[in-house]
Amino acid sequence: MLTAVIGVFCFSLGLLLQKLPKRTSSAVSKWINKYLFYLVLPALALLHIPPMELSWSVLMPISAAWFTFMLSWVIFGTLGKYFHWDRTLTGCLIIVPGLANTSFMGFPVLEFLFGPEALPTALLIDQAGSFLLVSSMSIVVASIYGTGSSKPKLILLKIISFPPFFMLLASLAMSVFKVSVPGMLLPVLEVIGKTMAPVALIAIGIKLQFDLPSLKSRYFWLGMSYRIILAPALILLIYSETMDPESLEFKVTVLESGMAPMITGSLVAIEYQLNPKLASQLAGIGLPISLATVLLWHFFLRL
Template sequence: MVNSIEVILVPTFMIIVGVLLKYFNILDDDHSSLLSKIVLNISLPALIFINISSSRIEGQMILLPLISFGLSFICMLIAYFYSKLRGYSKIKTWTLIILLSMMNTAFIGYPIVLGVFGNEGLTYAIFYDMAVAILFVIFGIILSTIFGGNKKEVIHNGLTFVPLWAIIFGLIFNIFNIPLGYVLKNSLTYLGNSAIPLIMLSLGLTISFKDFKSYLSDVVFVSFSRLLIAPIILYTLLAGTGFSGLMLQVSVLQSAMPTAMNSLVLAITYDLDVELVSAVVFITTIISLLTLPVIISVL
């Protein structure tokens, strides 16, 4: 049986390949943007659609987005009170709220869950990630109201978010048992299979080694809270209310993911603390390679 370390090493190896491709100037940051567009608009929707349309969907799965929302709200409160104690500005406070509540449940969560729990676990992970995708749009609307911005553009981007439509159409095809046919099924399968390696390569290209000294205390706080405190809180709540099996395992594993890279998009768009966001995304991603095997072993 494959152990948790080996599961983590597979995406880690692909991330390292991305770092090396950038280091040797074979690919650069601009290529990361291109790969991300391919993943978000083609590969990831295909992976999501194929898994949802062909999986056995259980009624309790509808609770997964609610569980994800609930944990994100708890993380927001933690970030808010931490910021209050330190007397941070509104910009710094919202930066920390986003960093702590936005989990990388797709770009890193999908490969890890797939490696540990297989396709059935991936279906659970997709439902859990729905809340994170919606939360991204909600944050965009809130931040555009507070700091200025094009609210209509945010709503438009949310409504045209292809992975979200992949979930909707996947559910329609599943519920009504609509056949895909040989050509469509295999074409989408091939496209979906490209999602994980492209995600990992893209992540490797975005990693930037910068000086974190001025952000050290905040980086430590977010890393500790995001990677350890959040999964402990969720495990305690779910286990205490009778949840078990894949529902519990996938939810807790997803809750232990590093800060989402989409938080950097929000930070750049609304002039938040971009340097802090970059530092946290990088550090939590690296540390998660050590903490995730521990979480997996416990589960």
């Protein structure tokens, strides 16, 4: 409950900051994004990835996040070429609907529905799925569609110069070689990491525009339909063949696949100028919409 109250407050604060002079609000938005990308995401990588131990038994839930992101790339990349969409629109629709809000929304919703027993699976999906994706593949997509250049050297340079990706590689190396983060740094990393969701909601609030024509946009509903309907439906159909449909792990995997578009994914899109308005709407307005559909999916799984 406290998480929801803090979230609403921070989101409302972001909306209020829109009332500042345009130059001031733009500067605030820029510094918030720098804080998130240059400090918070690297801190989260150091905090969660080095102690992670992956095994075959946990790969199925994790793979669902990767499957839905890559499928988003295939679907929206194909549609973009066929209908001659602007590259920034295509990139936005690949990244933002392709990533689910598996932590800020996913953790409290799943704990409410299933209890704390659901959190270990949810954490795996979030850290080895969503977080790795937003720190790696989303940067690849953003670099390709954001620069408008297909030159591999330019794309590679943009990817490796992005701080979260660099720290992701370092954290993965620490995990492989069993190198732990010094204990004195852990409390600092935890404090920084906890600011991710509230600060990101402020960033979304600053960019979000509640205008009726935008909500009538077919691109908004295309992205939302993929995230809250098609993605969980495919996970339900495909993963029921390899996982026990009655297991808690299966139900958590399906519901995590139907959460709202990931806030951090929308910030990547905004940072790379991939249709910032649409990106903020998908992550912001998508939260209350997907809350209703997740409850419907939960009811369906109980039948």
